[in-house]
Amino acid sequence: MHDKTLTELAAALAAGEFSSRELTEFLLARIDRLDGELNSFITVTADAALEAADRADQTRATGQAGPLTGLPLALKDIFCTRGVRTSCGSRMLDNFVSPYDATVVEKLAAAGSVSLGKTNMDEFAMGSSNENSFYGPVKNPWDLAAVPGGSSGGSAAAVAAGLVPAALGTDTGGSIRQPAAFCGITGLKPTYGRVSRYGMVAYASSLDQGGPMARTAEDCALLLGAIAGHDLRDSTSVARGVPDYREELETSLSGLKIGLPREYFGDGLAPEVEAAVRDAIKVYESLGAEVREVSLPHTELAIPAYYVIAPAEASSNLSRYDGVRFGHRCENPTDLVDLYKRSRAEGFGEEVKRRILIGTHTLSEGFFDAYYKKAQQVRRLIRQDFLDAFEDVDVLMGPASPTPAFDLGAKKDPVSMYLQDIYTIAINLAGIPGISVPAGFVQERPVGLQILGPHFAESRLLNVAHRFQQATDWHRRQPAFGKENA
Amino acid sequence: MQWEAVIGLEVHVQLATQSKIFSGASTAFGAEPNTQACAVDLGLPGVLPVLNEGAVAMAVKFGLGINAEIPETSVFDRKNYFYPDLPKGYQTSQMYQPIVGPGEVEITLDDGTTKRIRVHHAHLEEDAGKSLHEDFHGMTGIDLNRAGTPLLEIVSEPDLRSAREAAAYLKAIHAIVTYLGISDGNMAEGSMRCDVNVSVRPKGQETLGTRAEIKNVNSFRFVEKAIAHEIERQVELIEDGGTVVQETRLYDPEADETRSMRTKEEANDYRYFPCPDLLPVVLDQAYVDHLRATLPELPAEKRARFQDELGLSAYDASVLASSRAMAEYFEAVKDVCGDAKLAANWVQVELAGRLNKEGLDIADSPVTAEQLGGLVARVKDETINGKAAKQVFAALWDGEGESADAIIEARGLKQVTDTGAIEAMIDQVIADSPVQVAQYREAAPEKRGKMIGYFVGQVMKASRGTANPQQVNALLKDKLDNA
The missing domain is CATH 1.10.10.410 (Arc Repressor Mutant, subunit A)
Incomplete structure (x- = not known):
């Protein structure tokens, strides 16, 4: 049961092979047994999950079941959930129980899905290894010595380990795609504005986007259809119809024009990863696609631009954590300044403080033009690179990450960690969608193929990913971890 | 030496929207603390602002009312600073691209002449909450009911030259916003608040002196007093060989003095940047034209019409146009009696005198405009003489008759002309x-x-x-x- 896709589970529920309650109990037991080691969940909401499963079974009994009814999911602990702690991986919000549901949480609940709980993450979504969590690092189920990637590391590891068939993540600079690649699952970052950010704790507002993480592109299509759409509570969500993302999954790839950005195959890319990605491209050629090299000339500016814009927005977004209304407050403050200083010093971890400092600096008087304004200009150039490339090709492909999952504790220097996101970060700056699909292994650690498309081309991306998964079985591989307990 | 004061005002007008500028919570005044603050106003994790279209319409109306440029695009920025009653740690405001561009406001001086004061721009922003220091025994209470209330900040050019002019400017702004119905203009409830920039320079000198900013001056009278006091302080300081330092001062109405709050060195770096949660506001011409079509006649236009078409004196026209309620009352009286000068006289002398004596607003007058018009009509057609008219007015005030005619009839006040x-x-x-x-x-x-x-x-x-x-x-x- 644990290795089935969301789509297979939906069919099994519909066929009455088992109930949502049975499925939920099975997975909760699995979480109970395995997650002590994996640490992929921060909060497991067993009681609420069983209640939701019972409701789903009743709904099914009355013939009202929809495509998601009774399907178990997990939510990255960045999505606000009413009555449930929403920690964002931070000590600052360890005591924060949200009084409201995020829009996507509402939508998933309304669709009858069953949330098993809240998954671990890098604090405030800042990190690429899930080592920056107040709740401790998450292990990669493929190799417990390896990181699962970040910041949606808990969601990726939980799906990979078969604790839950799908989860929501968020992606500000690669936080869905890179952990999906490291854990051998499929993860989609939608177009900016496609999925409401209301109730998603903000890291960098102009880059943050929620999206599905699952075993297959087909499952991602199912989930995206449930969470996408215009939200009156999020002014940056786009008023544009939501198609059935499953409709075009089977479309032929004959004549598909694939661009390989030269800059994504240069220095720093592990040769074994490159080999796996090139093998995947061959699969596409065999499916009738045409491949050509393209250039995204401003690629090298993406990381510097990102590390100006994202921290700038973060420094402002995280100002609300001041110990006054909610969240961590220091003991016995002597005055207001002491309250601010100690609450924030105690509540935030190192990486969060680093980015707040960077962001505060880049926005300060005398530096704003040189950093923030310049970075915004660079951002426009990067976006234009993609728009130009999509004049000639339908999709772009390359590695999701320069290396497979690295060892826990391996990257002590923040800059080397930042360079992990070299292939993912520009996509957020441009606002386009991207998907990572399993495409092989390097020493038992998964490799992800990243596929990029123009704004709102999610249907095409899912189609391109799905056809690949029909031709390969990388996404079907299971880690040894947890297998014997199936 | 002859000194000249150079004064600019930043007037914060609370807009009369039903709900807040970025949330659906009510803006009604006087509710129990924190009962009108929703998740967005509290700055909870994950919440997002949604711009209230009503606030945009009101700001644009103001812009049109002062003949300002209305830029096609305006942008909200974040002004970052920590304060306990500022829930998000930043105020959403408009720093670089405000909704209202340069315009001008006509003020009436004491001698009845007018002067045009340039408005640099006006921008939309959200109000903060309130810190409550009483009843908390060394602690501070925070009331966030006001947090997120829409404000229009109207920034003048330094065109004002005296405390009287500043007060006249504030009154003119008050008249415009109440005419437009975009604010209740209730100063006691903080619907209009004012920061004042004051500097002095020797008369005839071009360059400006160093300015001090006086924060939170909240009545017409205090504006005049605070500025007069500040001018005096600066002149004395300079004449005693000192220099004015650029700083923020607070006016204490009880002591009638200003006190230093913080100097330039202590000023915050607000780290303004465009708010990524809000899209730029783009106004198409049709929308602006539609709002223009809804504008009522404004004080300056009314004043001009009262003079040019009704033949009133500059003084009468300016007094009668000073508030929408007064102007509307006067015009109703005039329409009933058919004589503008008589109507002006009766509204300003008899009615205004009595209202003033009783401490009543014209909106609360026991004598309606129709009643007064009926009375003035009988004066005009000489049905009654002046003396009898005063009796009739008193009777109307005291509710002793439905109309002037009824009272004249009942009391036999009809003038004998036989x-x-x-x-x-x-x-x-x-x-x-x-x-x-x-x-x-x-x-x-x-x-x-x-x-x-x-x-x-x-x-x-x-x-x-x-x-x-x-x-x-x-x-x-x-x-x-x-x-």
Whole structure:
């Protein structure tokens, strides 16, 4: 049961092979047994999950079941959930129980899905290894010595380990795609504005986007259809119809024009990863696609631009954590300044403080033009690179990450960690969608193929990913971890 | 040395929207603390702002009302600073691309002349909450009901030259926003607040002196007093050999003085940047034109029309146009009675005097404009004389009759213009006053003018005030002089 896709589970529920309650109990037991080691969940909401499963079974009994009814999911602990702690991986919000549901949480609940709980993450979504969590690092189920990637590391590891068939993540600079690649699952970052950010704790507002993480592109299509759409509570969500993302999954790839950005195959890319990605491209050629090299000339500016814009927005977004209304407050403050200083010093971890400092600096008087304004200009150039490339090709492909999952504790220097996101970060700056699909292994650690498309081309991306998964079985591989307990 | 003050005002006007600028919570004043603050106002993790279209429309109306440029695009920025009653740690405001561009406001000076004050721009922003220091025993309470209330900050150019001008400017802004119905203009509840920039320089000097900013001056009277005080402080300081430092000062109305709050060195770096949660506001021409079509006649236009078309004096026109309620009342009186000057006179003297005495606003006047118009009409057509008119007004005020006509009828105040009846009364008075008649007739003609008053008084008394005084005068003169 644990290795089935969301789509297979939906069919099994519909066929009455088992109930949502049975499925939920099975997975909760699995979480109970395995997650002590994996640490992929921060909060497991067993009681609420069983209640939701019972409701789903009743709904099914009355013939009202929809495509998601009774399907178990997990939510990255960045999505606000009413009555449930929403920690964002931070000590600052360890005591924060949200009084409201995020829009996507509402939508998933309304669709009858069953949330098993809240998954671990890098604090405030800042990190690429899930080592920056107040709740401790998450292990990669493929190799417990390896990181699962970040910041949606808990969601990726939980799906990979078969604790839950799908989860929501968020992606500000690669936080869905890179952990999906490291854990051998499929993860989609939608177009900016496609999925409401209301109730998603903000890291960098102009880059943050929620999206599905699952075993297959087909499952991602199912989930995206449930969470996408215009939200009156999020002014940056786009008023544009939501198609059935499953409709075009089977479309032929004959004549598909694939661009390989030269800059994504240069220095720093592990040769074994490159080999796996090139093998995947061959699969596409065999499916009738045409491949050509393209250039995204401003690629090298993406990381510097990102590390100006994202921290700038973060420094402002995280100002609300001041110990006054909610969240961590220091003991016995002597005055207001002491309250601010100690609450924030105690509540935030190192990486969060680093980015707040960077962001505060880049926005300060005398530096704003040189950093923030310049970075915004660079951002426009990067976006234009993609728009130009999509004049000639339908999709772009390359590695999701320069290396497979690295060892826990391996990257002590923040800059080397930042360079992990070299292939993912520009996509957020441009606002386009991207998907990572399993495409092989390097020493038992998964490799992800990243596929990029123009704004709102999610249907095409899912189609391109799905056809690949029909031709390969990388996404079907299971880690040894947890297998014997199936 | 002759000194000249250079003054600029930043007026914060609370817009009269039902809900807040970025959330659906109510903006009603006076509710229990924190009962009108929703998740967005509290700055909870994950919440996002949604711009209230009503606030945009009100800001644009103001811009149109001061003939300002309305830029096609305006952008919200974040002004970052920590304060306990600022829930998000930043205020959403408009720093670089405000919704209202340069415009101008006409003010009326004491001598009845007008002066144009340039407005640099006006921008939309959200209000903060309130910190409550009483009743918390060394702690501070936070009330976030006001957090997120829409404000329009109107920034003038430094065109004002005296405390009086500043007060006149503030009144003009007050009149415009209340005319437009975009603010209740209630200063006591903080619907209009004002920061003042003041500097002084020797008269004739071009360069500006160093300015001080006085924060939170919240009434017409305090604005005038605070500025007068600040000018005096700066002049004394300079004349004593000191220099003005750039700083923020707070006006204390009880001590009638300003005190230093923080100097330039202590000023915050607000780290403004465009708010990524809000899209730029793009106004198409049709929308602006639609709002323009809804604009009422504004004070300056009214003033001009009162002068040019109704023939009122500059002073009368300016007083009557000073508030929408006053202007509308006056115009209703004028429409009923058909005489603008008489109507102006009655509204400004009799009505305004009584309202003032009773401490009432014109909106609360017990005499309606229709009633007063009916009364003035009877004065105009000489149905009653001035004296009777005052009686009728008093009766209307006290609710002793539905209309002037009813009161005139009930009390028999109708003016007697029947020459025969008046002559009869005159003959009686002459017959009853032989001594006075003899004195009159012996007096030199130039002294008789004063002496005739006695006879007029007697005749009026006999008529219970209803005789037409002009007629009485003429007939008396004729009978006394030509007997």
